Amino acid sequence: xxxxxxxxxxxxxxxxxxxxxxxxxxxxxxxxxxxxxxxxxxxxxxxxxxxxxxxxxxxxxxxxxxxxxxxxxxxxxxxxxxxxxxxxxxxxxxxxxxxxxxxxxxxxxxxxxxxxxxxxxxxxxxxxxxxxxxxxxxxxxxxxxxxxxxxxxxxxxxxxxxxxxxxxxxxxxxxxxxxxxxxxxxxxxxxxxxxxxxxxxxxxxxxxxxxxxxxxxxxxxxxxxxxxxxxxxxxxxxxxxxxxxxxxxxxxxxxxxxxxxxxxxxxxxxxxxxxx
Amino acid sequence: xxxxxxxxxxxxxxxxxxxxxxxxxxxxxxxxxxxxxxxxxxxxxxxxxxxxxxxxxxxxxxxxxxxxxxxxxxxxxxxxxxxxxxxxxxxxxxxxxxxxxxxxxxxxxxxxxxxxxxxxxxxxxxxxxxxxxxxxxxxxxxxxxxxxxxxxxxxxxxxxxxxxxxxxxxxxxxxxxxxxxxxxxxxxxxxxxxxxxxxxxxxxxxxxxxxxxxxxxxxxxxxxxxxxxxxxxxxxxxxxxxxxxxxxxxxxxxxxxxxxxxxxxxxxxxxxxxxxxxxxxxxxx
Numbered sequence: 001x002x003x004x005x006x007x008x009x010x011x012x013x014x015x016x017x018x019x020x021x022x023x024x025x026x027x028x029x030x031x032x033x034x035x036x037x038x039x040x041x042x043x044x045x046x047x048x049x050x051x052x053x054x055x056x057x058x059x060x061x062x063x064x065x066x067x068x069x070x071x072x073x074x075x076x077x078x079x080x081x082x083x084x085x086x087x088x089x090x091x092x093x094x095x096x097x098x099x100x101x102x103x104x105x106x107x108x109x110x111x112x113x114x115x116x117x118x119x120x121x122x123x124x125x126x127x128x129x130x131x132x133x134x135x136x137x138x139x140x141x142x143x144x145x146x147x148x149x150x151x152x153x154x155x156x157x158x159x160x161x162x163x164x165x166x167x168x169x170x171x172x173x174x175x176x177x178x179x180x181x182x183x184x185x186x187x188x189x190x191x192x193x194x195x196x197x198x199x200x201x202x203x204x205x206x207x208x209x210x211x212x213x214x215x216x217x218x219x220x221x222x223x224x225x226x227x228x229x230x231x232x233x234x235x236x237x238x239x240x241x242x243x244x245x246x247x248x249x250x251x252x253x254x255x256x257x258x259x260x261x262x263x264x265x266x267x268x269x270x271x272x273x274x275x276x
Numbered sequence: 277x278x279x280x281x282x283x284x285x286x287x288x289x290x291x292x293x294x295x296x297x298x299x300x301x302x303x304x305x306x307x308x309x310x311x312x313x314x315x316x317x318x319x320x321x322x323x324x325x326x327x328x329x330x331x332x333x334x335x336x337x338x339x340x341x342x343x344x345x346x347x348x349x350x351x352x353x354x355x356x357x358x359x360x361x362x363x364x365x366x367x368x369x370x371x372x373x374x375x376x377x378x379x380x381x382x383x384x385x386x387x388x389x390x391x392x393x394x395x396x397x398x399x400x401x402x403x404x405x406x407x408x409x410x411x412x413x414x415x416x417x418x419x420x421x422x423x424x425x426x427x428x429x430x431x432x433x434x435x436x437x438x439x440x441x442x443x444x445x446x447x448x449x450x451x452x453x454x455x456x457x458x459x460x461x462x463x464x465x466x467x468x469x470x471x472x473x474x475x476x477x478x479x480x481x482x483x484x485x486x487x488x489x490x491x492x493x494x495x496x497x498x499x500x501x502x503x504x505x506x507x508x509x510x511x512x513x514x515x516x517x518x519x520x521x522x523x524x525x526x527x528x529x530x531x532x533x534x535x536x537x538x539x540x541x542x543x544x545x546x547x548x549x550x551x552x553x554x555x556x557x558x559x560x561x
Contacts, residue, residue: 069452071448071452090452090454092452094449096446102316104496105444106499106502106505107445107500111441115438115442115446115449118439118453118455119453119455121438126438171453
């Protein structure tokens, strides 16, 4: 109990170096039972950036997110958040894949968004009026205020994603990790989410999105990270999504189609959202 | 009219019946509230195993202290906490699947308990008390222990409401908020152990899982918020306890069975005639 209390009080003492990158990894390596899932991955992200992480199945996208979120400890190498180790940081939000959530859970939309605040509410305390105001503001920012009282199972796919983005806002997250957020959504829902992501950029919130859709990665993101256990390329979409790089990343897993206009399309052999 | 009232009042002229009723209601409420987490986290098998695994501890206490019942609660409590934390530890290792590990542990402990009790001559009578409970044998002291430990369980659930909520709904969020997940999980296991110890005398180990799961499952069909599910579950638990005990009194049925069958009847009624069909429609699998 004591440990927890001291951590709660230490939240305010977690240092953020304003000049350091929001996220920095140094030679990050993760192995499961001796088999590497990520090998010597080094990169850093700037505040307010929107980055797409692409790569074939088993490329380590989910592993990377878990390590950055602090759910999984790295085998070697390190993760730094705003210049300091991940301990005590509550500024990272993880938006789960829709299939990972129990939508029958007895919680309303506002309940789920409030969950993002409990680190700041603190142990043995109830959310105060200011916390509920933050929750309402977060729901307003994703245009979900009218649905605050709904049970979460009643939401559409796009609304589910926006609820989790509202939770990230309520958490006052500075880095948001999203796993396949646009998968299986219709065009208006996708646009609504991209609109919310534009709002996050204005607040200088960094967003990292794992996606299978290379077209979206090229269109909507500042930088693209091409991953296949190792970091193959990381930079502006035009520099990263070249035939050569994609072949290096996907090898035989994907099918490259050279279009008449000189662009390249990659058909991923993956199923939708089936990645573990 | 007086005849109907008599049906309710007449049993209360016996002190043991009054104690039994209070104990049954306390146990019904505590089990039902803890049961909400058992249901939401898919821990029904864990709860069943935990209840059965208490038996060797109780049997040992029984052999050591003779048939004196006073100390059996503490033996039950000790063994329940030990087993709960042991299962928690075993299930975190990857070599064996969690339910397999629980199955092995649970059957072995149960067998050990029966083996120990069977060394006593009058074992059939005593064994049935352990298996199915003996709510009418509750002493004032038992009642006090039930109230104190039941109260502790409810208090902790209220105090850690939002932490347990996050941990049950989204373990990844718990990790990103830097909640001490394993500490909280162990706390929940200990709460379940306390509940099992408290409920042992009323419903017995064999039917304990029904007290944990059935009212909460019924409540999940009727509610959409965690706190509402807890309140409704507690209400169903208390109602089942009272109704079951009266049925037990008038029809001479074992009290634990009567309570569980009442809870099951309520579940079936709600399941079949749920006024809130919308809940089912909103569900995705």
